Amino acid sequence: MPVTDFSFGEKYRYLNGFNSYHESEAVSGALPIGHNSPQKPPLGLYAEKLSGTAFTAPRHENKQTWLYRILPSCSHPPFSAITPEAGPGKEEQSAKLHYIPNQLRWDPFDHEPDTDFASGLHLIAGAGDPTLKQGLGMYIYAAGRSMDAHSAFYSADGDLLIVAQEGVLDIRTEFGWLLVRPMEICVIPRGVRYQVHLPESNAPARGYALELYQGHFALPELGPIGSNGLANARDFQAPVACFSEDHGATAFDGPASYTITAKFNNRLFTTAQPHTPFDVVAWHGNYFPYKYDLGRFNTIGSVSFDHPDPSIFTVLSAPSDHPGTAVADFVIFPPRWLVGEDTFRPPWYHRNTMSEFMGLIQGAYDAKKGGSGGFVPGGASLHNVMSGHGPDAASYEGARNAELKPMKVGAGSCAFMFESCLMVGVTGWGLEACAKVQEDYNEHSWGGVKVHWEGGGKKLNGEAGKEGHLL
C-alpha cells in the first residue's frame, strides 16, 4: 500500500512556545473535546498517553502528551537485541568510560557516506547511568544517507539534544516533521519515535548530540535580566501532526516491513511490524519534540569591564536536584560586541568544578587558533573537572596587546559547550577508534605561553613571611 502523508497545510508549519500546552490535528475532529480517553475516540483512533515525568510530578514539572493514532504503539512483536558486533557501529556504546584529567581536543570527525543518522551516532563521552536515570551521554553523529522510510528509532535512555553542524536533517517524528539546519538545534524527548532524512540530495550531515538521562531541558532563569532575553520562549517550535496510512485490518496483518530500533540502556534492540509507526493523527500535551534557531538567541554581555561567566550564554539548562547546578547546560558563543574597558576580553584561564565539552558549528573561537591542528568546525574539545585550560598562547598575546576599541567577535561563528556538573568519562571510540585525538593539544595551545612576570626581587614577605610560623 503506498505511503501517503496528510497534514493541514504545509509540512513545515510549527507551533510556537517553549513547554507550552500545544494541540494539533491533521484531520479535523480527531481530537476529543473535553476529555482524553472517550469510550470510542473520534475517527476510530486509539488514545495513547506518552508521559515524560512521573504521573505525580508537580504541575510545574509534569510533562505528558495524548496521542490519537491508528494503532497503538505496543502492537509489535518482541524486540531482540542487536549484538554490538552485528549492530551498526555500536561497539563503543557498551564500552566502559575512561576517566582521565587530560585536556582533549579532536580534529573534525569523519563523514560517513554509507551510514544513516541512527547508526552514525557515536557515544564519545558520558557520565552516570541510564538505568538509574542519572547523567548524560555526549555524541558525535555522521550520516551520509537517509534512514529507511520504513524504519524508526527511539531512545528509552533520555531526551536527545541534536546540534546540527553540517547538512540538513529533515526529521519525521510521531508528532510531525522538524527541519533542522546547521545553526539550529532540536530536542527529541525520550521515547519519541523518529526517522532522519537528509534532503538536498542526501548532502552529508554531521553534528553533535547530548542525551539527558535525567529530567528535561528548561529555559534558564533570567534573574535581574528581566522578562526577556537569551533564548525567548516563543522561538521554540514544535511540529504539527502529520501521519501516514499503511496498515492491515489488524496490527499484525501483513508483512512486517517497518523496523523499530530501540536504544535501551545504551544497547540497541529491534523489532519489525506491518504497520507504520507514524500514524498519529492528532495530539495534545506539553511533551513533544521541538527545534530552535540559534540565530534568535538574544546575547547579553558586559558593557563595562571584565569577562563574565559563560552562563550568560545558556540556551537550555537541565537542572540537577541542587538549585543552580546543571547536569547539562547547553551554552553558545554567538557573534557579539565586546566593549570591555581595561579588560582581557577572551575567556580567562580557569579550572572548573564543572566539565566542559565544546564543539564548533562554524567559524572560529576567540580563545583558540583554527587551522590544521587547531579548534575547527566539526571538531571538539573536553576540559574535565579541574582540568586547567584557557586561551592558547597566540590568542593570549593577541588579546593582551589588542587596542580595546569596540569590536565584534565571532562574526559568522558559533562555538557551543555542553557543560555538566558531572565528571565525564570518554569512550574507547572517543579516545582511539575515531582516530581524531590531537596528541599535541597541550603543546600546541599552551607550550608557548610566555612568562610576563615582572616582580622578581621584590618579595615583601619571602623568608620574612615565615616569621610566626612554627617551622
Ligand SMILES: O=C(O)Cc1cc(O)ccc1O
Ligand atoms: O573554556 C572555554 O573556552 C569556555 C569558557 C568560555 C568563557 O567565556 C568563560 C569560561 C569558559 O569555560
Ligand SMILES: [Fe+2]
Ligand atoms: Fe572553560
